[in-house]
Amino acid sequence: GENVEQHPSTLSVQEGDSAVIKCTYSDSASNYFPWYKQELGKRPQLIIDIRSNVGEKKDQRIAVTLNKTAKHFSLHITETQPEDSAVYFCAASMESGGYQKVTFGTGTKLQVIP
Amino acid sequence: DADVTQTPRNRITKTGKRIMLECSQTKGHDRMYWYRQDPGLGLRLIYYSFDVKDINKGEISDGYSVSRQAQAKFSLSLESAIPNQTALYFCATSGQGSRNEQFFGPGTRLTVL
Numbered sequence: 001g002e003n004v005e006q007h008p009s010t011l012s013v014q015e016g017d018s019a020v021i022k023c024t025y026s027d028s029a030s031n032y033f034p035w036y037k038q039e040l041g042k043r044p045q046l047i048i049d050i051r052s053n054v055g056e057k058k059d060q061r062i063a064v065t066l067n068k069t070a071k072h073f074s075l076h077i078t079e080t081q082p083e084d085s086a087v088y089f090c091a092a093s094m095e096s097g098g099y100q101k102v103t104f105g106t107g108t109k110l111q112v113i114p
Numbered sequence: 115d116a117d118v119t120q121t122p123r124n125r126i127t128k129t130g131k132r133i134m135l136e137c138s139q140t141k142g143h144d145r146m147y148w149y150r151q152d153p154g155l156g157l158r159l160i161y162y163s164f165d166v167k168d169i170n171k172g173e174i175s176d177g178y179s180v181s182r183q184a185q186a187k188f189s190l191s192l193e194s195a196i197p198n199q200t201a202l203y204f205c206a207t208s209g210q211g212s213r214n215e216q217f218f219g220p221g222t223r224l225t226v227l
Contacts, residue, residue, distance in 0.1 A: 001173070009154065032214065043204065043218040044157070089156060093214055099145075099164065100214035106156040 002027040004092050006105030013080050014113050021108045023090035024072040030092040032100070033066060033073050038087045038107075047088075048075070080112045116141040118219040120205050126225045133192040135222050137205030143217070144210060146188040148172075148180060151202040151221075160203075163188055195226040 003026040013019050025033075034049035050057045050064045050073065057064050061080075066073040077084055090105040118139045127133050137146065148160040159172030161180040169180055177199060181189045192199055205219040 006156075034215065036216075043220050044216075045218070046215050049215070099162070099170070100208075102159075102214060102216065104157040106154060 002030060002092055002094065002103040004090060004103050004105040006090050006108055008108060009106065010109045012111045012113060015080060015082060017080055019077045019080055019110055021075045021088055021090065022072060023105050025092040026071065027094060028071065030094040032093040034091050034093065035064060035075050036089045036091065038089065044089060082112050082114050085110055085112045118205060118207055118217050120219040120222050122222060123220065124223045126227065127195055128227050129196055131195050133195050133224065135190045135203055137188045137219055139186050139207045141207050141217060143207035144185065145208045146182065147206040147216065148190045149204045149206060150174060151204060157204065160190065197226045200224060200226045
């Protein structure tokens with residue numbers, strides 16, 4: 001089955017600096033890569049996603065890049081703010097038996113220091 | 115607003131007890147999921163269901179069972195709870211189509227003593 005590795009597990013940055021979270025996946029059949037943000041005590045929520053036919057996608061201060069050949073994708077947050085502090089999960093998704101199977105990474109706890 | 119809800123939000127129980135966690139959704143989605151979240155292990159899939167007649171095991175289904183009572187309701191049961199089932203449990207839903215964005219409930223924190 002699919003295996004998603006996520007690094008680092010914790011990340012501390014100064015407010016205003018950039019943060020990068022990296023994920024790798026194992027199955028080349030994965031074709032959809034969402035990122036979820038989970039604030040303390042809250043539920044995970046989708047913040048950005050990318051399909052395998054696109055190399056990069058940007059939404060204001062967040063961007064995701066995908067390298068299909070190397071099977072890795074990354075989340076980039078620029079000009080970090082304290083409200084960016086949360087746990088971020090990457091995921092890889094593929095069609096399997098009529099079901100879009102999603103495998104999550106283990107999460108990165110981002111702390112933005114004011 | 116259409117939403118995913120879970121009951122109870124917190125539960126403390128003892129080893130050997132039967133526990134049921136309930137999930138309801140008003141999003142009109144066909145697909146429902148149960149995940150378990152443990153520190154450092156991310157979100158792991160327990161069971162998923164495409165519709166009321168379809169139930170599938172996820173990667174960690176041992177010790178758990180589910181029931182899809184209706185399109186909007188999906189329950190998770192621990193027949194005989196054990197301490198290593200102490201975790202945060204999330205229900206999620208998704209609609210049809212290739213995007214498969216998952217909408218999570220607020221979570222149930224379960225402690226097994």
